[in-house]
Amino acid sequence: MNLLHIDSSILGDHSVSRQLTAEVVESIRLAEPSVNVTYRDVTRQLNLQLDDAFLAAKGTPAESRSAEQAAQVALSEAVMAEFLAADVLVLGAPMYNFSVPSQLKAWIDMITVAGVTFKYGANGAEGLATDKRAVIVATAGGQHQGTATGIAHIDYLRVVLGFIGISDIRVISAEGLAMGPDVRDLAIAAARESLSGVAN
Numbered sequence: 001m002n003l004l005h006i007d008s009s010i011l012g013d014h015s016v017s018r019q020l021t022a023e024v025v026e027s028i029r030l031a032e033p034s035v036n037v038t039y040r041d042v043t044r045q046l047n048l049q050l051d052d053a054f055l056a057a058k059g060t061p062a063e064s065r066s067a068e069q070a071a072q073v074a075l076s077e078a079v080m081a082e083f084l085a086a087d088v089l090v091l092g093a094p095m096y097n098f099s100v101p102s103q104l105k106a107w108i109d110m111i112t113v114a115g116v117t118f119k120y121g122a123n124g125a126e127g128l129a130t131d132k133r134a135v136i137v138a139t140a141g142g143q144h145q146g147t148a149t150g151i152a153h154i155d156y157l158r159v160v161l162g163f164i165g166i167s168d169i170r171v172i173s174a175e176g177l178a179m180g181p182d183v184r185d186l187a188i189a190a191a192r193e194s195l196s197g198v199a200n
Helices: 016-031 052-059 067-085 102-111 148-163 181-198
Strands: 002-007 036-041 088-094 118-121 124-127 133-139 168-174
Touching (some): 002 067, 016 088, 016 133, 052 067, 067 102, 088 148, 133 148, 148 168, 168 181
Parallel strands (some): 002 088, 133 168
Antiparallel strands (some): 118 124
């Protein structure tokens, strides 16, 4: 089994989402010792945006690309290869300004590609990444699930992962992390309690 572990928090060792994704991966590793883990920290290992420069690089024949363009294309291809090889995704997704970090959105843009992870047909869009399951580790300073302020966070990730064909999506959530130590501690404890369900 191949597991792709994605972290997107900018808080380093102070990040709750990073702590929890590491614990999710360890839980899966204990249940499946032969698991092969690939790790990508998109805050440090994905200096790439879906912009005009990237589109120009993709549209330039390989032999005519500049060194910068070649590096951009190589990185995007590596990101896609990691995704396609994965059986399980563990996504660290803190909430920043009511949505996911821009670095995580950049990763999503690299793996949401027509003809590779989805296609359009007579019946509309069809996801092609149907052989995967995802564990979303969602954290937030406030409490947003089930409210309008949460739509662009967990709900967005469910929609985009579902769009590319992933139907087995599990969420471990820790919200209210900035609402005082009592709320924070309870949220982290509840998240850790739910870890046992993600290994199978």
